Amino acid sequence: MQAVCYTGEVGKVLVTEVPIPRVGDRVNTVVMKIDLCGLCGSDLHAYLGKEKGCEVKTISGHEAVGVIVETSVDCKHWLGKTVVVPFSTNCGACKMCEASLPSRCENGQLLGWVDAETKIGLQGCQAEYALIPLAESTVVEISTIAPTITPEDALLCGDILSTAYFSVMNGIQEKVDIRAPWKKCWVSKKLLIIGCGPVGLLASLCASYLVPEEIEIYVYDLVESRKQEATRFGAKAADATDLKPDFDVVVECVGAKGALKSALSS
Numbered sequence: 704m705q706a707v708c709y710t711g712e713v714g715k716v717l718v719t720e721v722p723i724p725r726v727g728d729r730v731n732t733v734v735m736k737i738d739l740c741g742l743c744g745s746d747l748h749a750y751l752g753k754e755k756g757c758e759v760k761t762i763s764g765h766e767a768v769g770v771i772v773e774t775s776v777d778c779k780h781w782l783g784k785t786v787v788v789p790f791s792t793n794c795g796a797c798k799m800c801e802a803s804l805p806s807r808c809e810n811g812q813l814l815g816w817v818d819a820e821t822k823i824g825l826q827g828c829q830a831e832y833a834l835i836p837l838a839e840s841t842v843v844e845i846s847t848i849a850p851t852i853t854p855e856d857a858l859l860c861g862d863i864l865s866t867a868y869f870s871v872m873n874g875i876q877e878k879v880d881i882r883a884p885w886k887k888c889w890v891s892k893k894l895l896i897i898g899c900g901p902v903g904l905l906a907s908l909c910a911s912y913l914v915p916e917e918i919e920i921y922v923y924d925l926v927e928s929r930k931q932e933a934t935r936f937g938a939k940a941a942d943a944t945d946l947k948p949d950f951d952v953v954v955e956c957v958g959a960k961g962a963l964k965s966a967l968s969s
Contacts, residue, residue, distance in 0.1 A: 706830035711759040713752035721762065724826070724834035726775050733781050733838040735769035735788070739858045740828045743790065744958065746815065758819040764829030765790035765814035766861030768845065768854045778838050786842040787857045788835055789865070790814055792825070795840030811837065859905070867905035867956070868913075874952035875914055892918055893949065895941065897966050898956035899924035899933040906954050911936040921945065923965075 706721045726732050746763050748754035767788055771781045791813045793805035800808050814835075815827025826834065835841055845857035875894060894914065896906050899922055910920045921941040922933040930940050946969045955966040 704831035706762045706826075707764065709749055709757050709759060709761045709763055711757075714750065716750060716763065721760075721830070723832050726773050726834070729836065730775050730777055731838050732775045732834065732836045733771045733778055733842065734773040735767070735786060735833055735835060735842070736772045737767050737769040737828055737831060737833055738785075739769070739854055740764045740767040741858055741862065742829075743862060745790070746829075749816070756819050758817040758822070758824075761815070761817040761824070762826040762828075762830050762833075763815050764827035766858065766863070767828035767833060768858045768861070769828075769833070771842070772832070774838070781838060781842065784844050785846070785854065786844050787848075787861045788814070788828070788833075788842050790862045792835065792837040792841045794837050800840070805840075811841075863901055864905050864909075867902050868909045870954045870956070871906050871909045871913060874954055875910075875918065893921070893951050894918055895921045895923065895946075895950040895953045895966075895969055896933070896938065896956060897923050897953060897962050897969075899926070899929035900956065903929075903954075903956035904933055904936075906956055907933040907936045907938050910938070921950070 704721060704723045705718055708717045708719055710717050724734055726734055743766060749757045769786065771784050771786060774782050791806055791808070792811045793800050793808035794810040797809040805811070812823060812825045814825045817824035817826065845852055845854065848857060848860055894910060896903055896910065899907070903922065903924065907920070907922055914920065920938040922930055922938040923941040923946065924930040934940050946965050948969060950969050953966040953969050955962050
């Protein structure tokens with residue numbers, strides 16, 4: 704199969720032929736035929752040389768949608784189903800998973816990053832096929848998200864939308880069970896979202912649906928067009944003079960030092 708692989712050279716990836724992954728004698732494992740795969744900022748960290756330590760020839764990418772084409776003997780019921788997978792696997796049983804923090808699973812591994820020293824990690828999804836361990840608690844059949852959801856919309860649930868949703872809900876509620884967001888315990892009155900890229904836009908969209916009208920939502924971005932796009936969801940545009948200690952909650956959606964500094968000062 705063809706796959707996009709990390710080369711170790713800044714600004715360079717390689718599309719090359721690699722073996723199709725097989726389940727073999729593994730348990731709780733599936734192989735999915737990839738239909739769609741996102742391009743995440745974390746993929747760019749290695750590509751741009753901002754993060755070191757990935758093993759050369761690692762297949763990039765995570766957050767994918769595809770069809771299950773092979774399974775271990777204990778996962779036969781997944782065969783033929785269209786699923787979405789997040790950026791990492793999770794066991795569903797450790798203390799972090801039990802606390803609704805599956806991205807911090809004690810047994811999970813990151814897709815698209817194999818550590819050059821420890822060899823821990825999984826090959827990614829920017830390929831024709833991907834091997835997904837811990838399948839029972841990692842893959843999600845897209846029809847269970849919404850009966851009529853499209854694969855393109857389901858792809859957002861693998862990382863970018865869930866990140867935005869969790870960030871907003873974690874900020875605006877005193878106690879939040881992300882599996883039961885209707886349990887409202889509002890403690891915030893003024894919310895600021897810094898960064899109106901893809902995650903920030905989705906955070907604005909989530910906030911517009913999830914928070915009551917009495918909570919004011921503001922958005923800020925250095926790029927005016929992005930900021931204005933976020934206001935389409937009902938948020939108010941903030942400028943640099945508004946970034947002062949006047950907000951109950953700040954959701955930082957950039958991941959840069961400058962943005963974090965602005966968030967801490969607001």
